């Protein structure tokens with residue numbers, strides 16, 4: 001399905017964004033490792049998260065939906081699935097499940113779609129192998145992981161990856177040996193926070209995270225807050241469509257996830273945060289953005305992990321700003337659902353924006369956005385949503401070639417945007 005984002009009037013409204021994808025995967029997996037019945041409210045029911053739910057069933061775990069966003073997971077000992085476990089498009093699903101399965105001492109073969117099958121996995125299987133886990137396969141799926149974990153590990157998490165850190169911590173639940181991870185640049189810490197909520201002893205000492213003696217989980221209630229990576233499309237659109245004013249409610253504001261909000265502020269956006277509070281060990285709140293003048297800015301490699309999935313929409317915001325924006329340290333973007341660095345430079349340029357990749361940096365010079373182009377997404381949800389938002393602020397509509405994949409992270413994107421006044425519609429073929 002092709003979608004078109006067209007120039008439109010001001011966006012206005014307030015709404016709660018759907019549940020956070022990172023928290024949703026973790027709530028299901030941790031519930032599956034816990035003793036007792038975990039109840040989850042606000043789970044993101046996107047394809048990536050549903051892939052995790054289905055995978056857990058293959059491991060013999062009872063996972064049930066009992067209402068919109070309301071799920072029940074009955075944890076216990078996992079069994080080795082006979083058939084390969086298909087993780088679809090989701091890097092988080094496959095990498096966290098490899099670690100968790102190893103820690104449970106089971107054997108499983110993991111597969112994924114064509115995009116996931118191109119993504120590097122050695123970054124996870126390497127550390128798991130060092131923990132005594134048997135691995136069959138190379139750097140790409142399909143791969144077989146066979147527990148048990150027989151050794152502890154001290155791991156240096158470079159490049160900063162929360163998926164690798166999580167896989168090591170989850171595998172570490174299966175041993176009483178020391179397990180620690182050092183991070184020169186911190187990646188998102190939802191695993192550390194949620195494991196502690198589930199009763200695991202997690203010691204955090206500056207840049208080092210260590211598992212303590214208690215490595216068992218007890219079931220609990222998990223309330224999933226709004227996804228800042230989805231909110232970024234809404235806020236980014238409000239920042240560049242003249243006259244807009246939009247608020248997102250109950251969104252996760254963990255400092256390792258709020259890089260995009262900080263970036264908007266640095267670019268001069270009219271932005272306010274309110275109602276900041278704690279929930280389930282995380283910080284959440286509401287964010288309001290009003291259209292106003294934006295200015296180009298520089299972002300360094302150290303800032304990237306706090307907005308790694310938001311770089312495509314940040315590049316779109318940069319297209320609507322005055323002057324040059326330079327975003328450094330984007331090598332990891334080449335290893336996501338697509339080569340996001342190359343596709344953003346290509347898509348923006350096709351829409352008449354002065355944008356280019358410069359080594360592992362993205363350089364965007366803002367100004368009038370011509371649009372009037374069809375853009376290639378290579379099935380990457382964030383590339384699709386970013387260009388649809390760009391179309392709202394362009395002179396001519398922008399068409400994206402494949403929009404189904406938006407369902408992997410933000411299935412209600414089109415409805416949510418349309419309710420705010422955005423013009424996003426299907427292109428008849």
Ligand SMILES: O=C(O)C1=C[C@@H](OP(=O)(O)O)[C@@H](O)[C@H](O)C1
Pocket residue numbers: 021022023092160161162163164166187188308309
């Ligand atoms: O742990 C997570 O939930 C995620 C970590 C990030 O990946 P890396 O760990 O590869 O940086 C991010 O890009 C992904 O969307 C979700």
Ligand SMILES: C=C(OP(=O)(O)O)C(=O)O
Pocket residue numbers: 048089090091092093309336337382409
């Ligand atoms: C990179 C992403 O997800 P994952 O790694 O889980 O596929 C994303 O959602 O942008």
